[in-house]
Amino acid sequence: MTMPVRTAQYGFAERWLPRLVLAPSFVLTLVFLYGFIVWNGYLSFTTSRMLPNYEWAGLAQYITLFDNERWWVAVRNLVIFAVLFIGGAMGIGVVLAILLDQKIRFEGAIRTIYLYPMALSFIVTGTAWKWILNPGLGIEKLMHDWGFTQFTFDWLVNSEMSIYTVVLAGLWQSSGFVMALFLAGLRGVDDSIIKAAQIDGASLPRIYWKIVLPALRPVVFSTLMVLSHIAIKSFDLIMALTGGGPGYSSDLPATFMYSMAFTRGQMGVGAASAMMMLMAVAAIVVPYLYSELRKDGNG
């Protein structure tokens, strides 16, 4: 792999130029990412409400947060959403990728169709699905026109079901992306292994299950990372589709944080919830980055 170019043989300018060139980005990252994490963390220990102040309040905001039923609704929704969204997108993506890998005619065109939702803003997706799932004129009306007059579909306005509309729209937008990742992975699997297994008389499903999918472990892993990351950060889709409602029944932590910090004058609680989100992401990402970078160093 890459050997670091030895710097000792270069002149003074050449030695310092790379660091100098990197410095602005490094400073921006240091101040605006890491500095702000600390700052936001500090805010979460203050009494800030409408405006930030720096009066120490200890864990008071976290206690308020954990006493807030709305926060636990958001957390519960995140678990529901993450499990169904990640599981569903992986399932749909893997199946479509395997089907597309069967030397399909028009593969390019089909792939384009599967993936285009990924180019859309979640706001666009949310607006479109809000109309499709409209309780009066959407799917319900369509089913009535087709003769299923008893059919009702009120998930958007039903606080028990509203989070599932977010899952539906999220799957529509992101499953094609998973397909693309897996298809790329499948293309990387050595054909000769599959041929050999076929000669040994293994059936196609068995070959995929026993040989191909295990070979795709890195793809599975990075896809999981990306999807769980999308799930935790999900904000736009909820804002456009349900606005967190009815009531706060479809809130996720990201919409909870926004609402506390910017519309309800509970800045400290908002900051505390953001810290909780950061910790959740860090728990997933830091071990992953660590292993990736170590691999890089040895490779």
Next chain:
Amino acid sequence: MNQERFWRGLVYAALVFAALYYLIPLYVMLTTSVKDMEEIRTGNLLSFPQNIGFAAWGKAWSSACTGVSCDGLSGYFLNSVKMVIPAVLISTTLGAINGYVLSKWRFPGSNIVFAMILFGVFMPFQVLLLPMAQTLGWLGIASTTTGLVFVHVVCGLASTTLFFRNYYVGIPDELIKAARLDGAGFWRIFWRIIIPMSTPIIMVTLIWQFTNIWNDFLFGVVFSAGDSQPITVGLNNMANTSTNVKEYNVDMAAALIAALPTIAVYVFCGKYFVKGLSAGAVKG
């Protein structure tokens, strides 16, 4: 052989079914946007429009209400254009330079710098919102397009650096060494050797950043106001403005207007778009 044909038929059927699943929402958006409200009420989601008209498109562009004002999406669209162009160009340029240093001019500690920048790809931006809002105020660029460009550059650096760094790692170091023996320096190597080899990754990064920044809603809704709000905020305001009768045709036309630029990029540069997605997903 017959059995094989049966299975292939089944595979094609499943693929076509899935294609319909992805296409129907687009069909519904398009057809709804050219119907009038009367037809929307009497017909259904899938019914083909009887009298195609573009009144809803006109209204969405120039006269639909987005909260208090009723000037359509045109202003928001322009704001997004003014925001996206500098943000994409600056973050891509910085990413290219960073990637070049972090792959070809490593120094002790450069891997730590890379890891620190990399975490930005995953960071939940919620932790930045409150401090950033205050800082933008201090800098005097709160609620301006300049402020939004700044936020997008800072938060985009991680991805662009990662893209370029991973691409440049694949360029053989021997090329750099040879150029050094010929007396070329840091910038000369960058311009004469690295940049000419970078067209694919530049395309990938430009498209990735364009799509992300155009589609962003979080920063738009938190850091902009009035005449700097991007199109996603305009669209969301329009679709969630609950005055009198909801005009679904106008909403759908508005959604399509907001989607057009990224769809166009996807259609014309799909190859690079897919590469960007995989590059963004498969790190290291």
